[in-house]
Amino acid sequence: GAVVSQHPSRVICKSGTSVKIECRSLDFQATTMFWYRQFPKKSLMLMATSNEGSKATYEQGVEKDKFLINHASLTLSTLTVTSAHPEDSSFYICSARGHWGRTDTQYFGPGTRLTVL
C-alpha cells in the first residue's frame, strides 16, 4: 500500500517552454500533496504544499507564477514549470500524505528529472 506515482520520470525541454509533472496517489486518498526540489547530493527542499480543492501554499522564495500547482482531486496533483530556463533543471519529487491512526506519513513518488536546454 501507499504507492505514489510520478510522470514523467524524465523530461528534456527547450528553454521557454512549459512542462507539466503529474503526481498520483494510487491506493489511498491524499488530501495534501507536497512538491520538493532536490539538488545533487543535497536534501529535499520543500517548494509548496498542495491541498485538494484549494490554492497551494508556497515556501518563501518559490515563485508561484513560475511553478503552478493544481490539486484537482484527492489522488492527483500537478506541477507545471512555466517558461522553463536552464536554472530550473533539477530533480522534482512529490509526496502524498496519508493518515494511519494518529500518524500522518508522507509517501514519495519516484521523482522527475527535468533538463532544460
Next chain:
Amino acid sequence: AQTVTQSQPEMSVQEAETVTLSCTYDTSESDYYLFWYKQPPSRQMILVIRQEAYKQQNATENRFSVNFQKAAKSFSLKISDSQLGDAAMYFCAFDTGTASKLTFGTGTRLQVTL
C-alpha cells in the same frame, strides 16, 4: 522553527554488521512524529521507520530499529545485519502533525562493504 541535524555525512559498515546513524532535532512542540527515509541511487524516497513522540517504546521494523530519547531530542537509527541493498542516503525527518511539513536533516550516506 524545527531543525534536524545529522552530524555524520558518511558512514561505512561491513556486510552483516550493525551500524547506527545519529539524528538530533530541536523543537518546542510536545507532540510530533519522527521518520527515517532511505534514498537509494534510484532516488526513490522510501520510508524506513516512523516513531510517534508520545510513544515511549522504540519503533522496530525487521532489521531496523530506533533509539528515541525524547528528553535528549535524539532519534538514532540502528541497522542490524547490514546488507548491500542498505547502501543509500538516509534522511532523518520531523513532522509536528499540525504543521504537516517534513523538516529533513542533511542526510547520511551509508556504504556497505563486503
